[in-house]
Amino acid sequence: MPAAPSSVARLVLASASPRRLELLRQIGCEPALTVAAEVDETPRRGELPPALAKRLARAKALAVARCHPGAYVLAADTVVACGRRVLPKASDEATARACLALLSGRRHRVLTAIFARAPDQRCAARLVTSAVTFRRLAQPDIAWYLDSGEWRGKAGGYAIQGKAAMFVRALGGSYSNVVGLPLYETAALLQGLGCRWHGDAGDRR
Numbered sequence: 169m170p171a172a173p174s175s176v177a178r179l180v181l182a183s184a185s186p187r188r189l190e191l192l193r194q195i196g197c198e199p200a201l202t203v204a205a206e207v208d209e210t211p212r213r214g215e216l217p218p219a220l221a222k223r224l225a226r227a228k229a230l231a232v233a234r235c236h237p238g239a240y241v242l243a244a245d246t247v248v249a250c251g252r253r254v255l256p257k258a259s260d261e262a263t264a265r266a267c268l269a270l271l272s273g274r275r276h277r278v279l280t281a282i283f284a285r286a287p288d289q290r291c292a293a294r295l296v297t298s299a300v301t302f303r304r305l306a307q308p309d310i311a312w313y314l315d316s317g318e319w320r321g322k323a324g325g326y327a328i329q330g331k332a333a334m335f336v337r338a339l340g341g342s343y344s345n346v347v348g349l350p351l352y353e354t355a356a357l358l359q360g361l362g363c364r365w366h367g368d369a370g371d372r373r
Contacts, residue, residue, distance in 0.1 A: 179363060182232035182243035187329070191349040197358075197365045205231045205243060217249035218295055221281035226293065229283040238287050240363045246280045246348050248324030258325035261314055267325030268313065273304035275338075276324070278346045282354055286361040294357055296350040298341030300328070305335060 179197065181189060184204035192199060205228035211220050222245075229243035248255040250270055258264035278300055283293045313319065318330040326332035328346045344351045 178239045179358070179365070180232060180236045180239045180241045182228045182241055185348055187327075187348045188244060191344055191347060191351060192354075194344075195351055195355060197355075199242075200239065201236070203232050203235075205229075207231060209245075211254050215254075216252060217247045217254050217277070217279050218281075218297075220254060221245045221247040221279045222283075222293065222295055225281035225283040229285050229291075233285045240287065240358065240361065241285045242282065242354070242358065243284075244280055244282045244349050244354075246278065246323055246345075248276060248278055250274065250276045255324040257321055257323050258319045259321070264314060264319035264322075264325035265310060268305055268310045268319075271302045271305075271324065271326075272310075273302060275299055275301040278324075280345045280348065280350055282350065282357055284357050284361055284363070286363070290361055292357050292361055294350075294353045296342055296345045296353050298339065298343070298345045300336060300340075300346060301338040302335045303337045309335070 179199045181192065181199040181202045182205045184202060189199070189202055207224060207227045209224055224245035225243050228245065229241050232243065233241040255267050256263055258267060278298045279295060281293065281295045283291065285291045313331060316331050318327045318332065319325045328336060339346070342350045342352065
């Protein structure tokens with residue numbers, strides 16, 4: 169028998185990302201716990217961006233769910249892709265500079281896979297894609313952004329919610345997806361599994 173929905177869900181966020189936690193709080197959802205999933209995020213040979221995002225989100229959720237079997241567990245993985253190429257999380261200036269130079273004047277995709285597991289072991293998943301187009305970046309633009317330090321640890325070497333917003337000429341799709349968690353789809357996914365929280369309006373048109 170499926171578990172009855174609770175008025176206030178015990179939700180574990182399988183992520184150490186402060187951005188994802190902030191986004192959940194934006195819709196009134198406060199996880200009981202946040203846990204960083206220890207998962208190797210290295211792409212497999214020939215693995216396309218959608219497959220990578222979906223595989224990692226599932227792996228993160230199930231890894232954390234093993235330690236929290238009585239909770240709802242939510243995980244996500246965001247991939248920045250230029251064509252079939254997956255851009256790395258920038259850990260140094262050289263990587264961030266290369267990412268920004270590649271994205272300059274071009275359209276790229278931001279894909280976030282979300283995966284949730286309920287206490288009764290039912291699972292649900294979604295993949296959300298947004299299209300982002302950067303204006304052409306001159307070397308002073310790139311140098312200025314690198315000096316900000318916002319690129320550290322960010323997929324594709326930028327954070328749309330920060331100074332890089334001035335580089336975005338066009339955005340198609342979910343803004344919160346580009347930040348790291350598509351809120352409409354996440355709320356629908358959790359609701360579908362019976363997860364409820366204070367402020368949950370129930371009917372999302």
